[in-house]
Structures are given as C-alpha cells and as structure tokens.
Amino acid sequence: MSEPRLEFRDVTKRFPNRNRSAGEAESYVTAVKDVTLSVADGEVVSLIGPSGCGKSTLLNMGSGLDLPSSGDVYVDGERVERPNEHVAFMLQKDLLLPWRSIRENVEFGLEIKQVAPADRRERALELLDKCHLSGFADHYPHQLSGGMRQRAAMARTLAVDPSVLLMDEPFSALDAQTKMVLQQDLGETVSATGKTVLFITHDLIEAVALSDRVLVMSQRPGTIIEEFTVDLPDRSDPMKRRSHPGVAQYVPKLMSLLHIGEAAA
Amino acid sequence: MDTIDKSAAGPHAATTAPSWWTRTCRALMRRETALSIGVLVVFLAAWEWGPALFDIPAYIIPPVSEVFAEFFRMITVDRLFYHVGYTAAEVIVGFALGTLLGMLIGYILGMSPTAEFVLSPYILALQIAPKVAFAPLFVMWFGFTVYPKILVAVLIVFFPIMVNVLGAIRTLDHDLVNLARSFNASRLQLFWKVEFHAAMPPLFAGLRIGSTLAVIGVVVGEMVGGNTGLGYLLVFGSGSANTAMVFVSIILLTLIGILAYVAVVWTERRVLHYIPARGAATGGI
Ligand SMILES: Nc1ncnc2c1ncn2[C@@H]1O[C@H](COP(=O)(O)OP(=O)(O)O)[C@@H](O)[C@H]1O
Numbered sequence: 001m002s003e004p005r006l007e008f009r010d011v012t013k014r015f016p017n018r019n020r021s022a023g024e025a026e027s028y029v030t031a032v033k034d035v036t037l038s039v040a041d042g043e044v045v046s047l048i049g050p051s052g053c054g055k056s057t058l059l060n061m062g063s064g065l066d067l068p069s070s071g072d073v074y075v076d077g078e079r080v081e082r083p084n085e086h087v088a089f090m091l092q093k094d095l096l097l098p099w100r101s102i103r104e105n106v107e108f109g110l111e112i113k114q115v116a117p118a119d120r121r122e123r124a125l126e127l128l129d130k131c132h133l134s135g136f137a138d139h140y141p142h143q144l145s146g147g148m149r150q151r152a153a154m155a156r157t158l159a160v161d162p163s164v165l166l167m168d169e170p171f172s173a174l175d176a177q178t179k180m181v182l183q184q185d186l187g188e189t190v191s192a193t194g195k196t197v198l199f200i201t202h203d204l205i206e207a208v209a210l211s212d213r214v215l216v217m218s219q220r221p222g223t224i225i226e227e228f229t230v231d232l233p234d235r236s237d238p239m240k241r242r243s244h245p246g247v248a249q250y251v252p253k254l255m256s257l258l259h260i261g262e263a264a265a
Numbered sequence: 266m267d268t269i270d271k272s273a274a275g276p277h278a279a280t281t282a283p284s285w286w287t288r289t290c291r292a293l294m295r296r297e298t299a300l301s302i303g304v305l306v307v308f309l310a311a312w313e314w315g316p317a318l319f320d321i322p323a324y325i326i327p328p329v330s331e332v333f334a335e336f337f338r339m340i341t342v343d344r345l346f347y348h349v350g351y352t353a354a355e356v357i358v359g360f361a362l363g364t365l366l367g368m369l370i371g372y373i374l375g376m377s378p379t380a381e382f383v384l385s386p387y388i389l390a391l392q393i394a395p396k397v398a399f400a401p402l403f404v405m406w407f408g409f410t411v412y413p414k415i416l417v418a419v420l421i422v423f424f425p426i427m428v429n430v431l432g433a434i435r436t437l438d439h440d441l442v443n444l445a446r447s448f449n450a451s452r453l454q455l456f457w458k459v460e461f462h463a464a465m466p467p468l469f470a471g472l473r474i475g476s477t478l479a480v481i482g483v484v485v486g487e488m489v490g491g492n493t494g495l496g497y498l499l500v501f502g503s504g505s506a507n508t509a510m511v512f513v514s515i516i517l518l519t520l521i522g523i524l525a526y527v528a529v530v531w532t533e534r535r536v537l538h539y540i541p542a543r544g545a546a547t548g549g550i
C-alpha cells in the first residue's frame with residue numbers, strides 16, 4: 001500500500017478531570033488510548049463505538065484543533081500540529097452562519113484563505129450546483145430544511161478542496177430518507193473526487209454502506225478493538241450497496257462487537 | 266426523494282397570496298389602529314375638560330390647549346427648537362459613544378477571560394452605582410458645558426451594551442469557533458467573521474434599552490446645571506410655576522426618546538434581516 005493519507009500513531013489523549021469531586025480519584029480522564037490507525041489515499045473508513053469513547057476527540061486531533069497528549073498524527077507524512085489546508089471537518093451540526101446567505105456560507109473557508117471574491121463566488125456556485133442547491137445560493141440558512149442545510153455544510157467543506165474529510169456523525173440529525181439521499185451524494189462525490197474520508201457514525205448500516213473499512217472502538221478509554229474490510233461492491237453507490245445481501249453478515253457482527261444485544265437484554 | 270427535500274423549505278412560500286391568517290391579522294390591525302386613535306382622542310378630551318370638571322387648577326394640570334399655546338410661545342420666545350436640538354444632539358452623541366465604548370469593552374472582555382475575571386468586580390460595582398448620581402460630579406468637573414450631559418449618557422448606555430455583547434461572545438458555540446479555526450482563521454478573522462456578527466442580536470437588544478436610557482442621562486445632566494436643553498427648560502418651568510412649560514418639555518423629551526428607539530428598531534430590521542419573523546415576534550415595534 002502507498003503511504004497513508006491520514007495516520008494516527010500511538011495516539012493517547014487525556015483531559016483534566018472536571019468531575020473530580022464527584023468521586024473520581026484520577027486528576028485526568030483518558031479519552032483515547034494508544035490508537036493507531038491509517039487511512040489510505042481515496043479510502044473511506046468508518047469509526048464506530050459507544051458514545052463518549054473518544055471518537056470526536058480523535059477527529060479533533062486529526063484536524064489539528066487539538067493535540068495528542070502522546071503519539072502523533074500525520075497527514076501525507078507530515079505531522080499535524082495545527083489546522084492545515086489538507087483536512088476539513090464536518091459535524092452533525094451544520095454550523096452555517098445565520099447572517100450569511102448560503103453562497104456566502106460556502107465561501108466562508110475560501111474567504112479566510114483570502115481567495116479573490118470573483119474566484120470564490122464562482123467556486124461556491126459550482127459546488128452548490130453539485131450539491132443540488134443551485135437555486136438557493138441567495139437564501140439564508142433559516143429558509144432551508146435540515147437536509148439542505150447539511151448539504152450546504154458539505155459544499156462549504158468541499159469548497160476548500162481538502163484531500164482528507166473528517167466527518168463526525170454528519171447525517172445523524174436527519175430523517176431516514178434525507179439521510180439516504182445525502183449518503184448517496186457523499187458516496188458519489190467521494191468516489192468522483194478521490195477524497196480520503198474518516199467517518200464517524202452510530203448507524204451500522206451507514207458504516208457498511210459507505211466505507212471500505214470499519215473500525216470499532218471500545219468504551220473509554222477508547223482503543224480500536226476490531227477492524228474489518230467491507231468486502232462488498234458499489235462503494236460509490238451506497239443505495240445499491242444497501243440492498244446487497246452481503247450487508248446482512250456485517251450488521252450482527254458489529255452489534256455483538258458493540259455489545260448492543262447485551263444492553264437491550 | 267430530491268424533490269421531497271427541496272419542497273420542505275419552500276422558497277416560493279413568500280410569493281404566494283396572503284393567507285387567510287395574514288388577511289385576518291391585517292383587518293385586526295386596522296381595527297386596533299382605529300381603537301388606538303380612539304383612545305388618544307378620549308385622552309386628549311379628558312385632558313382638555315377633565316381638570317375643569319374636577320376643579321383642578323391650571324397650575325396643577327393645564328388643559329391641552331394651554332400646553333399647545335405654551336408650545337408655540339416657547340418656539341418664538343424661548344428658542345425652543347434650539348433647546349430641542351441641543352438635547353437631541355447630546356442624546357445622539359452620548360448614545361453613540363456609550364455604544365462604541367460598550368461594544369469595545371464587551372468584545373475585549375469577551376475575548377479575554379483573564380481581563381473579565383480581573384475587571385468584573387469593578388465593573389459590577391460601577392453597574393450597581395446609580396449613574397445619574399454622577400451628574401453633579403461631572404458638572405463640577407466640566408462646568409456648564411455639554412460634556413457632563415454626554416458623559417452621564419455614555420455611562421448609563423454603556424452597561425446594557427457591554428453586558429449583552431460580552432454575553433454573546435461568552436455563549437458562542439465552540440464548534441463554530443473550531444470551524445473557523447479549522448480553516449486556519451487568524452484571531453482577527455475569527456473576530457470579524459464570526460464573533461462580531463454573532464453578537465449583533467444581543468447588541469440590538471442592548472441598543473433598544475440604551476436608546477431610552479440615553480435620554481434619561483442627558484436630561485439629568487441638563488437638570489443639574491447649565492442653561493440649555495430641555496432638561497434646563499424643565500427645571501426653569503418648574504421654578505417659575507409654568508406647568509405648561511414642564512409639560513411641553515416632558516412631551517418633547519418623550520418624542521426624542523421615541524425617535525431614538527424607532528431609529529434603533531429601523532436599523533435592527535435591516536441589520537438582522539436574516540432572523541426569521543422578527544417583526545411578528547416583537548409585536549411590530
Ligand atoms: N475538552 C474536554 N475536556 C474534558 N473532557 C473531555 C473534553 N472533550 C472530551 N472529553 C471527554 O472525553 C471523552 C470522549 O469524548 P468524545 O470524543 O466527545 O466522545 P464521542 O465523540 O466518542 O462520543 C468523554 O468522556 C468526554 O467527557
């Protein structure tokens with residue numbers, strides 16, 4: 001395999017313990033512990049695990065917003081020490097700025113990078129077109145539905161042309177149908193542009209439908225306890241992959257790894 | 266499925282004919298407007314003939330016609346509009362400076378938790394202190410000039426503005442800050458592109474309060490010392506037992522306050538145009 005695009009080497013992250021008085025003796029909380037993972041160029045990897053296991057923490061370190069307590073994160077072989085232009089993230093919240101039109105929101109990253117107004121406008125309109133929002137460039141976020149807002153957030157993320165996308169449960173707040181539409185868009189876009197993606201989700205089928213590989217994390221302190229390749233065709237067409245009979249074999253496996261059955265019992 | 270998603274927001278909703286609801290609302294508003302005017306007519310009539318009816322002498326409550334006559338007398342004899350202009354100018358300058366100062370300190374304290382921690386007890390003390398009590402002190406310092414009046418207004422306007430701006434920056438969604446940071450935004454970019462705008466809605470809430478407080482600050486300043494402005498006419502009228510003059514001054518001061526408030530609301534509508542149904546939420550004012 002070629003050099004990984006995104007790599008975590010023995011990454012551990014500790015936070016000062018805010019609830020120390022609540023009986024916990026330790027003065028810090030270990031959110032993630034000894035995580036080593038790598039994502040190859042053009043690969044889509046899903047990360048699943050119980051809430052509070054440190055998935056978001058991992059993503060923050062990947063984007064350079066937060067630094068590991070020990071270990072290192074590399075993007076294209078370069079150590080990540082601060083936010084860099086190769087990586088962009090997208091969250092469950094669309095984080096659209098209410099005072100900006102949709103087009104201006106998409107231009108946000110480009111504006112910070114001081115791209116010339118005409119250029120960034122052109123790029124924004126092009127991306128809005130790709131994200132099926134061409135008629136909404138001059139609308140304001142409050143005028144759009146949740147799904148459309150998340151699409152606009154997607155366009156904003158893609159506008160800066162990152163090679164690595166870090167996505168933290170981007171579709172988890174959407175209704176089932178809108179979610180499938182957006183998954184389809186993501187699947188198509190990622191394949192067409194060859195982006196590298198690390199994708200956090202709680203939705204087991206979503207993980208199987210979208211990714212080449214799935215990583216499973218343990219309870220806090222989060223470590224990667226299982227990793228498997230999704231051996232199904234049509235990664236660029238999640239809709240089609242969903243109906244593949246092979247999906248059925250992965251879901252029970254994930255459920256048992258996440259102890260979902262035991263929690264319900 | 267795409268069409269389902271798009272129809273949800275309905276970009277065409279605004280262009281459809283007024284609904285039954287809006288039409289009813291309009292009709293209601295017309296009726297309420299008529300009622301409002303009716304109340305004014307009744308009030309003026311009561312003011313004109315009520316005092317005589319209850320044997321209240323004109324030096325306690327002058328009838329409205331007398332107040333009107335006094336208004337025109339003051340225009341010709343007392344250079345009323347000169348005093349009105351003076352007061353209005355002080356209100357505008359005091360309001361503007363108080364706003365700028367409140368925003369400046371609010372943003373600075375919002376961006377620096379250390380500064381907020383160090384200064385907050387003193388700011389709180391100053392906030393609790395009755396600002397109008399400073400008026401005589403400022404007159405001692407600056408004499409019978411415009412400065413004490415403006416200064417009281419600045420001091421009184423400052424707090425609601427600062428508190429609201431500070432609160433807005435404190436409660437800003439951290440993920441929004443992270444979003445800007447992930448694009449490698451500088452501190453200055455974070456301020457101008459995110460924090461500054463995020464503080465606008467609370468800032469305008471502060472400005473609404475500030476616009477009425479500015480008038481109070483200036484009037485108190487004028488009442489304490491000097492020979493210009495409506496506050497001075499107020500005290501002068503009171504001292505010379507000219508009740509009509511006092512009424513005229515109060516009414517004009519109220520008008521200045523209303524104009525300042527309306528100006529803020531007008532600006533707010535334009536600046537915060539992106540906030541849905543703002544007019545409806547605030548009852549049109
Ligand atoms: N800034 C922080 N300070 C202290 N503790 C934190 C901080 N961020 C996250 N944590 C803790 O780290 C753990 C992992 O959090 P997170 O990465 O958000 O989990 P996940 O995204 O998997 O649900 C949680 O227990 C959380 O309380």
Ligand SMILES: [Mg+2]
Pocket residue numbers: 055056057168
């Ligand atoms: Mg999370």
